[in-house]
Amino acid sequence: MNKRSATIRDVAREAGVSVASVSRALNGQSNVTEATRERVRAAAAQLGYVPHVGARNLSLARSGAIGVVLPDLHGEFFSEVLRGLDRGASAHGFQLLLSNMHVDSELSAAAIGAMNGRVDGLVVMAPHLPPNLLAAMLPPNVPAVVVNPVGEVPPAAQIVRVDNVAAARAMTEHLIDIGKRHIVHLRGPRGNIESDLRERGYRDAIAAAGLTARVLEGDFTEEGGIAAARTLIADRQGADGVFAANDLMAIGVVPTLRDAGLNVPEDIAVGGFDDTPLARLVTPALTTMRIEMVDLGLDVINRLVRLMESREPDAPYLRLPALVVRQTTGAAHA
Amino acid sequence: MNKRSATIRDVAREAGVSVASVSRALNGQSNVTEATRERVRAAAAQLGYVPHVGARNLSLARSGAIGVVLPDLHGEFFSEVLRGLDRGASAHGFQLLLSNMHVDSELSAAAIGAMNGRVDGLVVMAPHLPPNLLAAMLPPNVPAVVVNPVGEVPPAAQIVRVDNVAAARAMTEHLIDIGKRHIVHLRGPRGNIESDLRERGYRDAIAAAGLTARVLEGDFTEEGGIAAARTLIADRQGADGVFAANDLMAIGVVPTLRDAGLNVPEDIAVGGFDDTPLARLVTPALTTMRIEMVDLGLDVINRLVRLMESREPDAPYLRLPALVVRQTTGAAHA
DNA sequence: TTCCCAATTGTAACCGGTTACACAGGTCCG
DNA sequence: CGGACCTGTGTAACCGGTTACAATTGGGAA
Numbered sequence: 051m052n053k054r055s056a057t058i059r060d061v062a063r064e065a066g067v068s069v070a071s072v073s074r075a076l077n078g079q080s081n082v083t084e085a086t087r088e089r090v091r092a093a094a095a096q097l098g099y100v101p102h103v104g105a106r107n108l109s110l111a112r113s114g115a116i117g118v119v120l121p122d123l124h125g126e127f128f129s130e131v132l133r134g135l136d137r138g139a140s141a142h143g144f145q146l147l148l149s150n151m152h153v154d155s156e157l158s159a160a161a162i163g164a165m166n167g168r169v170d171g172l173v174v175m176a177p178h179l180p181p182n183l184l185a186a187m188l189p190p191n192v193p194a195v196v197v198n199p200v201g202e203v204p205p206a207a208q209i210v211r212v213d214n215v216a217a218a219r220a221m222t223e224h225l226i227d228i229g230k231r232h233i234v235h236l237r238g239p240r241g242n243i244e245s246d247l248r249e250r251g252y253r254d255a256i257a258a259a260g261l262t263a264r265v266l267e268g269d270f271t272e273e274g275g276i277a278a279a280r281t282l283i284a285d286r287q288g289a290d291g292v293f294a295a296n297d298l299m300a301i302g303v304v305p306t307l308r309d310a311g312l313n314v315p316e317d318i319a320v321g322g323f324d325d326t327p328l329a330r331l332v333t334p335a336l337t338t339m340r341i342e343m344v345d346l347g348l349d350v351i352n353r354l355v356r357l358m359e360s361r362e363p364d365a366p367y368l369r370l371p372a373l374v375v376r377q378t379t380g381a382a383h384a
Numbered sequence: 385m386n387k388r389s390a391t392i393r394d395v396a397r398e399a400g401v402s403v404a405s406v407s408r409a410l411n412g413q414s415n416v417t418e419a420t421r422e423r424v425r426a427a428a429a430q431l432g433y434v435p436h437v438g439a440r441n442l443s444l445a446r447s448g449a450i451g452v453v454l455p456d457l458h459g460e461f462f463s464e465v466l467r468g469l470d471r472g473a474s475a476h477g478f479q480l481l482l483s484n485m486h487v488d489s490e491l492s493a494a495a496i497g498a499m500n501g502r503v504d505g506l507v508v509m510a511p512h513l514p515p516n517l518l519a520a521m522l523p524p525n526v527p528a529v530v531v532n533p534v535g536e537v538p539p540a541a542q543i544v545r546v547d548n549v550a551a552a553r554a555m556t557e558h559l560i561d562i563g564k565r566h567i568v569h570l571r572g573p574r575g576n577i578e579s580d581l582r583e584r585g586y587r588d589a590i591a592a593a594g595l596t597a598r599v600l601e602g603d604f605t606e607e608g609g610i611a612a613a614r615t616l617i618a619d620r621q622g623a624d625g626v627f628a629a630n631d632l633m634a635i636g637v638v639p640t641l642r643d644a645g646l647n648v649p650e651d652i653a654v655g656g657f658d659d660t661p662l663a664r665l666v667t668p669a670l671t672t673m674r675i676e677m678v679d680l681g682l683d684v685i686n687r688l689v690r691l692m693e694s695r696e697p698d699a700p701y702l703r704l705p706a707l708v709v710r711q712t713t714g715a716a717h718a
Numbered sequence: 719t720t721c722c723c724a725a726t727t728g729t730a731a732c733c734g735g736t737t738a739c740a741c742a743g744g745t746c747c748g
Numbered sequence: 749c750g751g752a753c754c755t756g757t758g759t760a761a762c763c764g765g766t767t768a769c770a771a772t773t774g775g776g777a778a
Contacts, residue, residue: 055500055525057734068758073736081756100523102501104441105734108763113438114498115481126661129463140484145498147449148470148480164448164479166389167436167764168502189434191389301665327460331635333667391764402728407766415726439764442733501734 056097065093076101107168115145116354117169117192119162121178122150125270125298126326127343128175134347135173142355144170151176159187166192171354173197178242193357195350200243208357209366210350214244217339217371218251221293221321224337224373226259230291230319233261236268236278236303238295245270248295248323264289268299275302282318283310290318291379297322297329297338304334304378319379323371334377341371390431399427410435441502449479450688451503451526453496455512456484459604459632460660461677462509468681469507476689478504485510493521500526505688507531512576527691529684534577542691543700544684548578551673551705552585555627555655558671558707560593562714564625564653567595570602570612570637572629579604582629582657598623602633609636616652617644624652625713631656631663634670638712653713657705668711675705 062069067086074082075090093099107113116139120128132148139146147169149161158179165172172194176184185202188194194207203209225233235252238245249265256263266281268274275294279302282289294300300322304314312318314334322329325340346369357363396403401420408416409424427433441447450473454462466482473480481503483495492513499506506528510518519536522528528541537543559567569586572579583599590597600615602608609628613636616623628634634656638648646652648668656663659674680703691697 055523058736059734069735070737070759071757074757077736083756086756098524100497100500102734103498104438104447104501105763106501106736107438108442108734108765109736111763115502129467132466133463136482136484139482145495146482148473148482150470150474161479163434164437166434167438167440168449189389190432328662328665331662331666392766393764403765404729404767405727408727411766417726420726436764439733440766442735442764443766445733 055102056094056099057102058099060097061090061093061099064097065089113168113170114143115147115169116351117147117149117162117165117172119149119151119158119165119172119174119176121176125296126328127296127324127341130326130343131175131347131350134344134349135351136347137344138348138351142351144351144355151179159183162187162189165189171195171358173350173354174199176200177244178239193354193361195354195357197346197350198244206361206363208353208363210346210353211366211368212244212341212346213368213370214247215251215254217323217341218248218293218295219255220251220371220373221323221337221339222252222255223259224375224379225291225293225319225321226255226261228315228319228379231261232264232287232289233291233293234264234266234282234289236266236275236292236294236299238299239269240267242270245295252293268295270296270298272298272302275299276306277302279303279306279310283307283312291320292318293321293323295323297324297326297336300336300338300378301328301332304332304336315377315379321379325371325374329374330376337376337379338374339371340374341369389436390428390433391436392433394431395424395427395433398431399423447502447504448477449481449503450685451481451483451496451499451506453483453485453492453499453506453508453510455510459630460662461630461658461675464660464677465509465681465684468678468683469685470681471678472682472685476685478685478689485513493517496521496523499523505529505692507684507688508533510534511578512573527688527695529688529691531680531684532578540695540697542687542697544680544687545700545702546578546675546680547702547704548581549585549588551657551675552582552627552629553589554585554705554707555657555671555673556586556589557593558709558713559625559627559653559655560589560595562649562653565595566598566621566623567625567627568598568600568616568623570600570609570626570628570633572633573603574601576604579629586627602629604630604632606632606636609633610640611636613637613640613644617641617646625654626652627655627657629657631658631660631670631672634672634712635662635666638666638668638670649711649713655713659705659708663708664710671710671713672708673705674708675703 058069058072062072072090075087151158166189172192175197182202185204188204196203196207197210237249253263266278292303300320304320307314307318322336322338325338329336329338392403392406396406406424409421485492500523506526509531516536519538522538530537530541531544571583587597600612626637634654638654641648641652648654656670656672659672663670663672
């Protein structure tokens, strides 16, 4: 219960050796007598010495941590990705330093800055960052992986993308395949790049099939889904399919439609996006595009680790979500 | 694109002032001429200087980070709590340094050690840590909040507990109240303190009501729930209620029972624990004990911040989960 | 004009580690 | 027996910031 933690000099004094020997002894270097090493160990134990990692990092110029910048943790998507990041980091012996990116870009820059001397690499997921800003705020000498960047990216950064356009197209085509002709897209919030890409994929597929597009504004929340479903019920323009830009909205849509007496999928089929753990468990189970989020996180870390070693980013890495057909577009359920 | 990041001395040289002035200028101290400050700002911008936070931490002896030690991120529970922690940390201007506690206690100790000079406070959630070990591995001078500790806790640490016993009792009593008499408990994994406490609450309530207890082994996974339900279906000992020690298992139990032709809740009622986001959304919606997980996380951070300031832990703080009655023990659903 | 004081600025010590280099002592060799 | 070499250890510089304290400067008071 000392007031101040013991430092390496305290241990050196206690053991009657120099700080260099203490450092060598405790870090398992070979050039120390077993006798000295033992004496140092004893002194360290005696004083309850725990190395000050921050100081060590400073002299070694490496921290054993990876910085993660996320828009927020609210919503399944980032929680799941974080799981993967965490697993990957653990596997490589890194810790994760988390920082929330606020909508305020001023603060975001500060948050990234606050990681500068503390992490060996950076993972940035910022689907709503104003283009060019990202490049400006990334510290120049920290290897970084950016996931689904919207604008310019510094050439030194590794890019990982989820192919939102192709995935959205696939979902839309699936709805068309099962015979739907009046498919409405419930998009995500404005200013979120992924929302835009998914809408683009939807429009592509609709246009290619010679149908007419109809897009409702959404916000990625369950409430948004409920509101959208109400709109559809009220106006009765004969929609027979809904492609929601994420699962949460789809999960709001389905029960609202059913409460209004519409059968899903017979009267209206519904597709989501993300394949959050929820999607499989709700009734009726939700058809969705599976992004292997945990895998994505793992992969991001692996690529970051590679980048930290080579300093040479690979070509952008593209992941294509897979269509998972369940009850909301499939056979009637029990 | 310099090879090495600019340091404060580079900026000082560029601006033609001393390092002290640079530090003062950039940190907004008052004793600097506006002219100097401007010159420093220009030089910093010119060189793309970003302060090295690790170095700053070392001299200030504070890091602006809170260490979080979790058993793993797998499972809704910790994800949700982490969300709360994250929100709280953000609000207080802290970042979160995450570390997974492995089952291997050797490694866990290392993980905690690896936080020593890098965090201002520690949050430890270790429902499966061998008693006394925790006390040994917590660095003596770092304020810590431990959540649901199992054994001895250093007197300097703040304790936050979820009253698992009372909550499990409440759920069991609820099942009794709705008329069930053969209530089986599906417990969590051995070696997890929360599993033990929930079982104890169940046994208390069963004993108080003069009924007979029956406990099945579980593992907190959906598959475990499915397996347990199969057991119940197979042996037909007339169970009319199941209290699963977490939602995930309950979510495995319910559809398995229904697939076997049993009505939930009429033939067998099912209760879960945690109120994960899933619980409300599955069909039939799950009756469960709500732990406000996000709130819990927030609260933990608030208490930690208070502890960091006062160095005086408050009395252990007890949270009591609330019973949320939904369809699996309530009225038949649509 | 001279002295004093406040406002700025610079120098250098410090945070707690790591490690290049110097040095002491012993071994082995010619 | 002297020198080359190897091993173990200590000294002190360094990582990149902050800040106590000293030094410098200019303005106002006496």
